[in-house]
Amino acid sequence: MSKFIMIKAKNSLPSLKFLEESYNTKGEERHFNVTGSGSDKAAVRGLSDDSYPVYILVFSEIGAEQKVEYLYLGSGTKCGSERSLSLRVSILQKVLNQSVIENFLSCSEIDLTQDFDYASYISVENSPSLVKQMNFITYPLYKNTEILQIDTYTVVDEEKSLHSLAQRNEYCIREYASVRAEYNRGEFQRDYERIVHSKAFRRMVDKAQIFSAEKGDHYRTRMTHSIVVSQIAKGISNALKLNNFLTDAIALGHDMGHTPFGHQGERTLNAVLTGEKPLLKSVIEEGATYGGFKHNYHSLRVATRLEEKYIEFDGLNLSFQTLDGIWKHTKTNLPNNPLINFVSSSTLHAYLNSEPIPRTPDGQVVPYTLEGQVVRVADEIAQRSHDLEDAFSAKRLTVEELKNYLLLGKMHELKTQIEQIEEGFIEAKKSNHFGADDDELLQERISSRIIYYFINDVLTQSNTNIDSYLLADGKSKFEKNGHKVDKLLIEFSLKGKNLCDYLEKIISKKVINSGEVSLFDSNGAAVIESLFASYYNNPRLLHRGTLRRIMQDFRKITKNVVDFEEGDPLIIEKEWRKIINAKANKEDRDLEENEYFLKNRVLVRNITDFIAGMTDSYAINEYNNIRR
Template identity: 30%
Template sequence: MERAGFASDPSRARGRLVPEEESSFRSCFQRDRDRIIHASAFRRLKHKTQVFVEHEGDNYRTRLTHSIEVAQVARTIAGALGLNPELTEAVALAHDLGHTPFGHTGEDALHALMAPYGGFDHNAQAIRIVTRLERHYAEFDGCNLTWECLEGIAKHNGPVTGDLPWALAECNDAFDLELHTHASAEAQVAALSDDIAYNNHDLLDGLRAGLFTDDEITQLPIIGDCYAEVDRKYPGLDPYRRRHEALRRVFGVMVSDVIDTSRAILAASRAQSVEDIRHLGHPVIRFSEDLWVQLREIRAFLFTRMYRAPSVMEVRARVSRVVEELFPIYLNDPRQMPRHWHGDIEAAADETELARIVSDYISGMTDRFALQDHARLTGKTPLER
């Protein structure tokens, strides 16, 4: 498909923090995507969970499988709207790099522990990872991503105003990301693709975990119609195939709605450039109002029946203690951290800098490693009954 005038153009990219010679066979946004895929933090996402802790089963989504699904959805939507698929994919793949072990539970615990030192924000941590913590290249720390990719990671959910998370403020001081504006349409696509992916796969994971049944979710908007369509077309279908066929239709409803709604918003905006998109004052990639109301009902169901289910809350409390007990151990005795962290520890000017190094280390852990290290240092096994 021909690229739209408001698509991000790699030939007009604003460059990188450290200037580099451009590749002769990859655009700058392709290079960003490839560097994210090869990052250590990206690999570690395979053992970081969404809702369920890593040991609870091999079939549940992890941050890695989720990120791949988001990228797939994002490329589809970007292609339909005439946007740049490589930048869209790069932002989608990077959006969860800053997550702690144990999902939002680990983030909540680490944010509380870091409150005296500036707090913790997983989105800002993703920026810190790609600008400082990945240390593989000879000429720079981080991945030296383009301005457009960093902008997309920083504000794919919209402008960032007020007091900035310290990790984001550091990057913004060096490479002004114009945080008061909206991001490119590509980054906005990545954000909506995240919503589409987790709404769909949380339903599937919740069903697999037995937290609710197919009959219960058929009472929800969108979902009931999709199950009914499958039953009409494939009467008597095996229950697992029936579930898959229905939920893939739910997926399709959300993707089609975003494409149709966003296409109309973009046409009405009369945007001619990516700068026009940034300064419109409103997002251009959106669900329709009707679908958004329906999705809120689905989210409310998932919040009650999945995210706050008693069995999930019990595990959340247990893994929170893992983070809560690891943090003071490392803060009081940072040389318990691996040797390659000792240079950073010695360079820390005060307790705040040291706490941020400890936060970097703990947030980078996988579920499995956090449990193992906690057992090594405390002798406890909090997930054993």
């Protein structure tokens, strides 16, 4: 419906009280008599019996000037006879905000004095763009409430042989029930498939692990890292008879919220959002809060809000078990408990924080599921192995140097295993083995042995932990707690943990602190900080989808929203200035409490979302385009 009825009404008009009643009763219908000129009656008489948008401009007279004080927004249908023609009107919104009023007047091209004569007050107009803008303000955002439930899922045959502490299809919890059940296709398989088909997953192919993909295609990206984590995690999960689809879903999704330029990207975004960088510092000093940034938190926002695959709900509607594993695969230590900024609902927030929460000895929270705990340790194993391999490829570390680091008594077992691999090479050469690159092959065998070493260490320790847990009535606690374990069970042995930490130190010394990586980090930080400043100071540079999401988020907190696509450019620019400064103008009325602080936070979070979702290449291209 692109045709609408526009009514000009003086603020002293007696019938306004009936319109106010309609508004106060959430749209109860009232009759608005058509008593104006013949042209008014002809305009209404020419309408069909359909319902039309109705916009009532309530004005006051200041000398010869007529100024719109507020707008009534709703719908209306013509009714009555030829002699007593009227409109049956339902008022849904009352708008006093000056920006919205000015935008309406500009986009409708209406002039109160020139477009209505002394006896005329009704105009029937046609403008798809304006109706679209006003509908966005008039009506609440779409929300599907029909499938908001915790459903009961069926037993899957192949899961019957799983461990008693494994997750099963019937344990699955979602925000929204699945649209349909499918025979022997489990809910955690759905999670796995949704993640694989997501944009965030695809983008990981061009997000750096340590070295930029520009350095060469032999180096790991977030995508290849996640695939390695999945392979290692499934190996452990199989051995422990856990749910492989859940394990795989968590493993492939655990880094979907990662930024471009590796961990430097998330550190830079966090520094901007906490005021460590100067861009937002003045607004933060006035009371604004943004919740900081960490990739595992942002993965939740990606999965529950930013990915769009369905009409019925935002995000991918992953199971709470998968989301728990994704969030807790690493430290959950952003200050001031900002989790609510990253999740889509209070239901999920309550689940992720419900007691009893399993923890490490030093107090770090870990996943409720054994599958999530498996991914948490597999992530560590993957990093130790392939970071060493990347260090070899980058000539930042040699095998001899690695063996020298392993001369310490605690590390001697791994050194012995590496020497056994070298002896195997020597024997193979005696039998005329001729490799394309023996050094590279040796390094890959060492990486493989490290994975093998740690998987065996984890399996030995975890089986011991699980047996002890079951002896201490762990199965009944698991069932009582809603199929959640309340203790860290999947872990390295003390010796394995010491070795894992020591290898991480070696990587840090030889690679992370190297000039090459420091230069990459420095350049990445500069790109992200520059992009953030550019988008913040001129939000029109943002992608169309991001601008639409900002409007959607604004509408959740207020009806005072100007369309950033179709609105008047000058009014849009003034609105951006108020949002960036987090301050309303003196003439602004009908504002929610701290409305511009809230709008500022929405803008900042959406800029963060946009940058965090970029690949390395896209970020560099955006940076170069903006700087031209």
